Amino acid sequence: METAVSHELVRMVIAAVLVIAFVFLNAMIMGYLERKISAHIQRRPGLMEVGPHGILQLLIDGLKLIGKQLIVPKDADKPLFRLAPLLSFTPVVLPLIVIPFGPKLQVRDLDIGLVFILAVSSLNVMAILIAGWSSNNKYSLFGAMRSVAQNISYEIPMLLSLLAVVMITNTFSMQGIIAAQNKIWFFIVQPVAFLIYLTASFAETNRAPFDLPEAESELTAGYHTEYSGMGFSLFMLAEYANMFVVCSIATVLFLGGWRGIPLPLGDYGPAIWFFLKVYGLMLFMIWVRWTYPRTRFDQLMNFCWKYMIPFALVNLLVTAVVVKLI
């Protein structure tokens, strides 16, 4: 019994270290890819100065951000102002606990894995609101309000589209959902849900074309206008980690998770498939960001309420009827 407890403790520490290290690594990889891909789409070379093809640029940027002074604006709500970046960082790290990177490579397979991820990641909205509110800056507050309105309204089609999958699998466990896809991946069974989920996840991660919380001409940088140094970089880390989380959910629910052609790498083969799928989706998100102009706020809301939610509801209804009949 004694050893079992300590095993569990070691496991928790290793998982925590790995998960946080992964969040930082992911942000560096994504920051590099984002800047490089955007550059090539605009037919310029992008990062070239630090290291071969600028590979070390993000490392240097990170060091710069760590070295910067943390400025708290005058009359800001200091405790809340300091708390907000941490609050936005935590909910995007927690979902990594239940994400199945492979058949065995998972911190915990909770029975309510999907619910856990959705519940925890919606805390992000709170962090954004606190950041905007405590900054004592009208642009931050407006940016936060927009972000919150957008996140809350897009959470509905997102949940409805995921619910359609859960109706088929009858389980919220991430491994259970992957196990249900041993014959056919769900993006073929549920193409509408997959499209709705992808679109809603763009809005959930505040990325273009739905990146309204950061409108330079109207709101400067939105809710993180007043943040400098590590405060700002925690928001950026959270954004990229959030992208990873939503893409992992898409991979698990629609693209068969870690399933793929077996690779001769033992238990690592499925993990490689998982990462390939997730990063493929993330590259798609970058591609989309550098293709489309941003929507207007009323267009954003119209799109959600007039297209996404009705389609998600009809899809859910059809799924329910089909599941009942089969």
Added chain:
Amino acid sequence: MKNNGYFKELFVGAKSLLVGLGVTFKAFTQPIVTVQYPREKLEITPNYRGHIELVRDPETGECPCIVCGMCARTCPCGCITVKGEKKEGEKRKSLTVFQLDFTKCSLCGLCVESCPKAAIDFSQDYNIAGFTREEFHYDLIKRLEERG
């Protein structure tokens, strides 16, 4: 129930989104078009009108300036100083001082037009920067000698 172009808008919109992705993907695969400035430089057009420079006569290899002072007199900014002296045994005056104060020059080119001997021309220098004003007080005779 009226659906004024509800589905049409959806399909047209979806199609335009796919076309947009195609456009950026094509751009992504094409080569880079920007010039990496400090490492690569574009050829400057011969028509470029930089600051003025003394030139040599291609036949004699000497500067054809006769120190008439037309350039200095016609300059609206008064940024040219020309001095010369008549040496023993020579027919014409020879140039001793030709200074350009580039901080005042408006690059109008009247000096080049007014020169009766075509002794001055525009240079091709374009990336000129310095820390002091004195760096822009050019001694054009010295520059001519340096160019060889």
